[in-house]
Every structure is written in C-alpha cells, then in structure tokens.
Amino acid sequence: MSDSDDPFEPRRPGTDPERESDGRGYLSVDEIPETAPARELDWATRLANATPSLPRLLKYAIAITVAVLWIVPFLGLFMASLRPLNEIIQGWWHLEGMTLTLENYQQAWTYRTAPMRRALINTLIVTVPAVLVVMLLGAMAAYPFARFEFPLKTTLFFLILLVMAAPPELVAMGNYNTLREVGLFDTYMGLILVHIGWGLGWVVLFLRNYLLGIPKELEEAARIDGASRYQIFRTIILPLSTPALVSVAVIQFTWVWNAFFFPLVFMRSPELYLAPQVLPLMRGRIQVEWGLVAAGSVMTMIVPVLLFLTLERYYKQGMVAAVTD
Amino acid sequence: MDSLRNSLQRLDPRSGHGADEPVSREREGNRFAQLRGSDFVESIPFWLPATLLVLLFVYGAIGWNVAISFTGWSGLGQPDYTNFTLEMYRQMPADQNFRASLRNTVALLVAFTSVSLVVGLGLALLVDRKIRFENTFRTIYLLPMALSFVVTAIFWSWMYASDGLINTTLAAVGLEALAFDWLGDPRFKLAAVIFALVWQFSGYCMIVYLAGLRSIPDDHYEAARIDGASTLTLYRRVIIPQLRSSTIGATVVLMVFALKAFDFIYVMFGDNPGRSADILAVTMYRQAFSASEWAYGAAIAVVLFALALTIIGPYAYTQYKRGAL
Numbered sequence: 191m192s193d194s195d196d197p198f199e200p201r202r203p204g205t206d207p208e209r210e211s212d213g214r215g216y217l218s219v220d221e222i223p224e225t226a227p228a229r230e231l232d233w234a235t236r237l238a239n240a241t242p243s244l245p246r247l248l249k250y251a252i253a254i255t256v257a258v259l260w261i262v263p264f265l266g267l268f269m270a271s272l273r274p275l276n277e278i279i280q281g282w283w284h285l286e287g288m289t290l291t292l293e294n295y296q297q298a299w300t301y302r303t304a305p306m307r308r309a310l311i312n313t314l315i316v317t318v319p320a321v322l323v324v325m326l327l328g329a330m331a332a333y334p335f336a337r338f339e340f341p342l343k344t345t346l347f348f349l350i351l352l353v354m355a356a357p358p359e360l361v362a363m364g365n366y367n368t369l370r371e372v373g374l375f376d377t378y379m380g381l382i383l384v385h386i387g388w389g390l391g392w393v394v395l396f397l398r399n400y401l402l403g404i405p406k407e408l409e410e411a412a413r414i415d416g417a418s419r420y421q422i423f424r425t426i427i428l429p430l431s432t433p434a435l436v437s438v439a440v441i442q443f444t445w446v447w448n449a450f451f452f453p454l455v456f457m458r459s460p461e462l463y464l465a466p467q468v469l470p471l472m473r474g475r476i477q478v479e480w481g482l483v484a485a486g487s488v489m490t491m492i493v494p495v496l497l498f499l500t501l502e503r504y505y506k507q508g509m510v511a512a513v514t515d
Numbered sequence: 516m517d518s519l520r521n522s523l524q525r526l527d528p529r530s531g532h533g534a535d536e537p538v539s540r541e542r543e544g545n546r547f548a549q550l551r552g553s554d555f556v557e558s559i560p561f562w563l564p565a566t567l568l569v570l571l572f573v574y575g576a577i578g579w580n581v582a583i584s585f586t587g588w589s590g591l592g593q594p595d596y597t598n599f600t601l602e603m604y605r606q607m608p609a610d611q612n613f614r615a616s617l618r619n620t621v622a623l624l625v626a627f628t629s630v631s632l633v634v635g636l637g638l639a640l641l642v643d644r645k646i647r648f649e650n651t652f653r654t655i656y657l658l659p660m661a662l663s664f665v666v667t668a669i670f671w672s673w674m675y676a677s678d679g680l681i682n683t684t685l686a687a688v689g690l691e692a693l694a695f696d697w698l699g700d701p702r703f704k705l706a707a708v709i710f711a712l713v714w715q716f717s718g719y720c721m722i723v724y725l726a727g728l729r730s731i732p733d734d735h736y737e738a739a740r741i742d743g744a745s746t747l748t749l750y751r752r753v754i755i756p757q758l759r760s761s762t763i764g765a766t767v768v769l770m771v772f773a774l775k776a777f778d779f780i781y782v783m784f785g786d787n788p789g790r791s792a793d794i795l796a797v798t799m800y801r802q803a804f805s806a807s808e809w810a811y812g813a814a815i816a817v818v819l820f821a822l823a824l825t826i827i828g829p830y831a832y833t834q835y836k837r838g839a840l
Contacts, residue, residue, distance in 0.1 A: 253641055257655045260714070263670045264658075266680065281683060331565035340555035346566060353573045355827040357774045359796045360816045363583060363803055364576025387572030390565050419557050448663030450778040455804065466665040470782050473669065480673060487666045498661035502654060509660075509719060510726045 270484035271295065278480050294485035301472060301482070306489050309465040313490075316378050316453075316464060317446045320385040324442050325435055327386070328393035333427050335394065336401035337409070347398075353391030361388070362455045369456060376458045384456065385446050393438050396511055400434040401427065437508030440501045444494045465490040577820070584813035594809070603814035613815065615790035616798040619705055620822070623776060623794060627709050627716075628769045632762060634713055635720020640750075642721065643728050653725075657718035664715075664778035671711040672698060672783050698783065701791035708780060708792060716772060720765050727761030728754065767830045774823055795819045 269282040272290050298306045334340070335347050365384050366375070374380030408430075412422050428435075450466045457463060463471075469490060472483045498505055584603055588594035607613050638656055642649055659667065674680050675697035682694035697707045731754065739753045777796035780788055786801045787793075795815055803812025 249641060249644060249646060253646060253652050256638065256641075257652055260655050260659065260718075262680070263667075263674060263714075266673070267666075267670050281678075281680075283680065283683075327565040327568070330560075331562040334558035334561045338554050338558045340558050342555075346562060349574075350566065350569050351831070353569055354771070355820075355823050355831075356573060356577060357771075357796065357816070357819050357823050359777065359799050360580055360820045361573055361576035362800075363809065363813055363816065364579035365572060367579055367583075368571070368575060383568065384572050387568045390569055391573075394565065419561075423561070444661055448665070450663065450665050450782070451775075454781075455800075466663050466778075469665050469669060483669055487669055491662055491666050494661045494663075495658070498658070499654070502657070505661075506657070506722050510722055 267484045267487055270480050271488045273481060275479060275481050278484075294481040295489070297482050298472065298485040298489060301468065301486070303471055304460050304463045304468045306465065306468065306486055308461065309463055309468045310489060310493075312378075312462060313447055313464045313466075316381055316385070317443055320382045320389070320446045321439055321442045323382070323386050324389045324393050325438055328390055328397050328438060329428060329431060329435065330423070331390070331394045332397035332401055332431075333423055335398045337406070347394075350391055350394050353388065354395075358388070358451050362451070366455060375456065376462065378462070381452060381456050384452055385449070388452075389442050389445065393442065396438065396508060397431060397434055399511065400431055404430055433504065433507070436501065437504040437511070440497060440505045441508045443497060444505075447494050580813045580816055583810055584817050586810050588810045589808050603810050606811070607814070607818070612790060612793060612798060616793035616795050617818070619792065620774075620794045620796075620819075622705065623709060624770055624773045624822075624826075627712050627773050627776075628766055630709065630713050631717045631720050631769055632765060634717035635765070636724050636758070638717060638721040639724035639728060640754075643725060653721070656721055659715040660718050662715065664775075665782050667711060667715050668779045668782035671707075671714075675707055701789065704784075704788070704792035708776065708783065712773070712776060712779065716769060720769070723761050723765045724758060727758045731757050763830065767827060770826045771823065774819065795822070 266282050270278045271294050272292070273282065274289055274291055274293065277287075277289060300307065331350065335343065361384070369375040369380040374383070409422050409426055412426060417425070448466060453464045453467050457467065469483065469486050472479070472486050582596060583594055585599050585601070586594045586596060587598065587600055587602055642653055646652065677696050681697065685691065685694045695703055697703050735753055735757070736749070739749050744752065774796065776794060777800065780792060780794060780797050781800070784792060786797060786805050788797060795818060799812045799815040799819065802808040802815060
C-alpha cells in the first residue's frame with residue numbers, strides 16, 4: 191500500500207478512480223481484494239449499494255414507522271411532565287416557545303392526598319419482599335418437583351399450576367374476607383401474601399422446567415459423597431438456577447410493582463397507597479392536570495423500565511420459556 | 516435412611532464409577548423402592564410452604580368466593596352459608612348489563628388475541644429479516660410490556676382525547692371526518708381499548724414468534740429454496756406451519772392477559788364504563804365492592820373463572836398428554 195492510502199479518506203466526486211489510482215496512489219477498483227471493506231469501493235458503486243431496493247426500503251419504512259408509533263406515547267408523557275399546563279393543553283408536540291420546568295415533578299412528589307414520595311416507598315416495601323419470597327419458595331418447591339420421586343407429586347404440581355388459570359377477580363373477594371378475618375386487611379403483609387400466593391404458579395413451573403434441563407450428575411456425585419438434600423439445594427441447585435432466578439426476579443418485580451387490582455381491593459388508607467393507585471387520583475375529575483399525571487407516571491414507570499432495559503435478556507427468556515417448553 | 520443408602524452405596528464397589536452409573540442407578544431403584552417414602556418425607560419441607568400459601572390465598576379464596584356466590588348475601592352482616600341458593604346464577608340471563616359485559620369480554624378476548632398475534636407475527640418476520648439495529652427495534656417493540664396498565668391507560672386516554680394527538684394528526688392530514696370522540700362514542704370504546712392493549716402486548720407475541728422462527732433449522736429454508744419456492748410459498752408452506760406451537764402458547768397467555776384488562780378499563784372509564792365497554796371483571800368489581808352485592812359479584816367471578824378454564828383446560832391437558840408438564 192502506498193503512503194497516502196487511507197481507505198477512509200473521502201474521494202472527490204466526479205474523478206475517475208482508474209486515473210486516480212496511478213496519479214495519487216489510490217488502489218484501483220480491480221486491485222481491491224475481495225475481503226476489503228466496502229468503503230474501498232469507489233463512490234459510484236458505494237452509492238448504488240447504499241441505495242435501497244424497494245423491499246429493503248419498505249422493510250425499514252415499516253420498522254421505523256412502528257417504532258415511532260411505539261415511542262410517541264412515551265415521548266408525549268415525558269414532554270408533558272416537563273412543561274407547564276398551559277403549554278401542554280395547546281398540544282405537547284408544539285416545540286416553539288418551550289419552557290422546561292420541574293414544577294410537575296415537585297407537585298407530584300408532594301401531592302396532597304398521597305404524595306409520590308411516600309407512594310413510591312410504599313410500592314418498594316411491598317415489591318421487594320414479594321419478589322424475594324417468591325424466588326425462595328418457588329425454587330424450594332421446584333426442586334422436589336424436578337428431582338424427587340414421591341407419591342402425590344403430579345397432583346401437588348397441578349394444584350400449584352392451576353393458579354395461573356384463575357383470574358385475579360376470582361380471589362379478590364375471598365382474600366378480602368380472609369384478610370379481614372386474620373386482621374391483615376389494609377396492611378402490606380396481607381397484600382404481600384396475596385401477591386406471593388398468586389405468583390407461585392408460574393414461578394414453580396418455570397423453575398422446575400429450568401431444572402429439568404440441567405444435568406443431574408453434579409447432584410448425584412454430591413449425594414454419593416453424603417450431602418443432604420438441603421445441602422444440595424443450597425450449594426448446587428440455587429447457584430445453578432441463578433439465570434432462571436434473575437428472570438423470575440425481573441418479571442415478578444415488574445408484575446408486582448405495576449399491579450393495580452390487588453392494591454385497589456386490599457389497600458384502603460390513603461397513606462398506604464401504592465404508586466399505581468395514586469395515578470388515577472391525580473387525574474382528578476374535571477380539569478385534568480396532564481403535567482402532574484405525566485410526572486407521576488414517569489416516576490412510577492422509571493423503575494420497571496430501567497430494570498427491563500438492563501436485564502432485558504432475562505426478561506425475554508422468562509416470558510418466552512413460559513410458552514415454548 | 517439417607518445415611519443407610521449412602522453407606523450401602525459406598526459398599527457397592529461399582530458405585531462412583533462413571534461408566535457403571537446407569538446400572539447402579541437402576542439397582543438402587545429396585546433395592547430401595549421401599550424407601551420412596553423417605554424421599555417423600557425429605558421433600559415435604561421444600562414444597563410445603565409454597566403449597567400452604569397457594570392453598571390459603573388461592574384455593575381458599577376461590578372456595579370462599581364460590582361459597583358466597585351460593586348465598587344471597589349483600590354485604591351487610593354475615594353471609595348465611597346454610598341457605599344454599601342458585602338465585603344469583605338464575606338472575607344472570609335476564610341481566611342486560613351482565614349479558615353486555617359477557618359479550619364484550621368474549622369480543623375483547625377474540626379481537627385482542629388475534630390482532631396481537633397478527634401484529635406480533637408481522638413484527639417478528641420483519642425483525643428476523645436481517646434488519647440493522649435489530650436489537651434496538653426489538654427493545655422498542657417490547658418496551659410497553661414493562662409498563663403498568665395504569666400508565667398505559669392514562670396516556671392512551673390522553674392520546675384518544677377529543678383534542679388529543681390522534682385527532683390532531685387526523686386533522687393535520689385532512690381526515691377530520693375520521694376524528695371521533697374515541698372514548699365517548701359507544702361504537703369505538705371497546706375498539707379503542709383493544710387497540711391500546713395490542714400496542715402493549717404485540718411485543719410479547721413478537722418475542723415468542725422470534726424464538727419460534729429461530730428454532731426452525733436452516734436446512735428447511737435451504738431445501739425450500741432449492742425446490743424453487745418463492746418467498747410467499749416459503750412463508751406459507753415452511754415458516755408459518757412451524758410456528759404452530761408458538762401460536763398456541765402465545766394465544767393462551769394473551770387470553771389470560773385479556774382477562775386482566777380490568778386495570779385498563781377501570782382507569783380509563785371508572786367502575787361503570789357503560790354497556791359498550793363493560794367487561795365481566797369490571798362488572799364483578801362494581802357489584803361486589805361498589806354496590807355491595809357480594810353474592811352476585813362472586814357469581815360473576817365464577818363465570819369468569821369458567822371462561823378462563825375453558826381456555827386453559829384443553830391446553831393444559833394436551834401439554835400434559837405430551838408430557839410437557
């Protein structure tokens with residue numbers, strides 16, 4: 191290669207590449223090895239390659255249109271949360287004379303009936319134990335269903351699985367009464383217990399299928415060495431199922447954090463409200479304060495969305511595994 | 516018992532040798548068949564906590580709910596469980612509101628599920644066609660799944676508002692005639708809900724289909740190409756038939772999601788959306804928790820459960836026959 195040869199150096203349009211190759215030391219088209227990057231082609235060929243054919247153009251046009259359609263609501267919410275009400279009412283998509291303010295966030299943070307500050311903490315108080323306990327109990331139950339042979343195994347397994355078929359409305363009234371009887375109504379403990387019972391169905395199925403896909407050799411070796419079931423569970427099963435447990439954690443977290451129906455039925459004191467319960471209140475009755483609602487929505491969704499974006503792989507694995515086993 | 520087994524295994528000169536393992540496992544099976552009981556005893560602490568929670572908070576609640584539906588209880592005092600009556604179920608067929616919400620629930624199930632599947636399949640095929648930024652597109656399409664129904668309902672009701680983005684866009688491109696009061700007009704209420712739900716869930720169908728597409732062996736495509744199949748034939752004869760199990764799995768999950776559309780409709784319209792958008796879940800909540808018609812609400816929840824079982828029952832049964840569960 192000659193001294194002035196830089197494959198990324200732009201070429202003057204309109205010059206003949208053949209002549210250039212002797213005069214200025216560029217490679218001619220014929221000299222370029224087949225494995226060379228496309229950039230070393232002359233500009234005309236490059237342009238022809240870059241000009242999309244109709245199907246390709248169509249493909250990207252559809253992909254981008256759908257992506258825009260998917261993004262617009264997020265964008266609108268975000269814009270509205272940062273602008274004063276009088277600007278939003280004229281349409282958040284008008285960019286001229288845009289004023290950015292954190293007023294809405296401040297208002298939502300200290301909203302009078304149920305400030306977001308407290309609602310978000312409340313949601314966290316409910317979500318974290320509901321997720322951790324489901325992970326632990328689910329893994330514990332999945333282990334014997336995947337590895338032991340005992341009478342009643344199939345029956346018990348089905349008993350837990352059927353939970354997935356029951357709509358939440360079906361257990362709302364019964365649990366309303368149960369929690370009243372035991373004095374856990376309108377407490378986080380009650381709500382957490384309902385969430386745990388509710389989540390166990392798919393978690394046990396998912397973890398058990400995951401364990402079935404892991405070879406047993408390690409456990410058998412440990413048993414021969416005299417390890418107890420408990421030791422095997424703690425030192426082999428739990429570490430091996432870490433990826434599946436992360437999937438469980440992400441999905442269950444999103445699920446419990448976003449839940450609306452159970453809190454609506456079981457949490458009645460405004461100071462105990464969870465974030466999804468507060469949002470509809472903020473909307474008010476007559477004049478909707480979109481900025482306030484938007485700020486509250488952004489605050490509510492930021493945690494699960496960030497979690498989703500960082501652990502997307504695990505989220506997808508869990509969601510797909512539920513149907514493709 | 517366990518230690519006995521271990522010591523016997525140690526005495527067996529062949530145990531511990533990898534090559535003989537299948538034999539020794541089989542022998543173990545015969546010799547210790549009577550110890551199965553101990554496996555059962557050992558397994559109890561693992562599955563018992565999960566099973567108890569499920570029994571109490573799911574089955575207990577379902578049982579209580581069914582019991583209430585057979586009383587005439589309307590919220591005051593204690594229900595009289597000795598007074599068995601089918602009155603609640605008998606009054607359903609004559610109840611116009613109930614019939615409307617049953618019809619809407621079925622319409623929602625069918626329309627939402629089929630549209631989501633079609634959109635999801637389209638997105639999956641699009642993303643699978645060696646598109647650039649595939650990961651970005653996939654993430655964008657799936658992102659709505661991470662949102663709370665409450666947030667989705669709030670910003671879609673904003674999009675649908677008479678001066679919202681949808682109508683503004685229609686006006687801007689000269690289609691004022693198509694700008695309706697989406698959430699006020701009985702003709703469009705349910706369709707508006709379905710559209711927003713499709714927006715939220717077609718990303719889920721996409722990942723299920725993508726997993727299905729990627730599990731089709733490459734030689735199937737090649738064989739079809741060598742036979743001179745056109746792209747259309749390729750899709751119709753090779754790809755779509757292989758996605759059957761993905762479709763069935765996704766359908767079941769979507770229908771279960773659709774039954775949870777409560778959050779969505781409740782946030783958009785409150786607990787009385789009118790006959791054009793009422794669904795069973797909302798009717799149940801209104802009867803039980805707003806009108807204190809406990810027994811009637813419970814009976815509606817039972818109908819909802821029956822609906823869910825007719826969807827999931829056959830699927831669970833075929834999965835069980837196949838040995839997948």
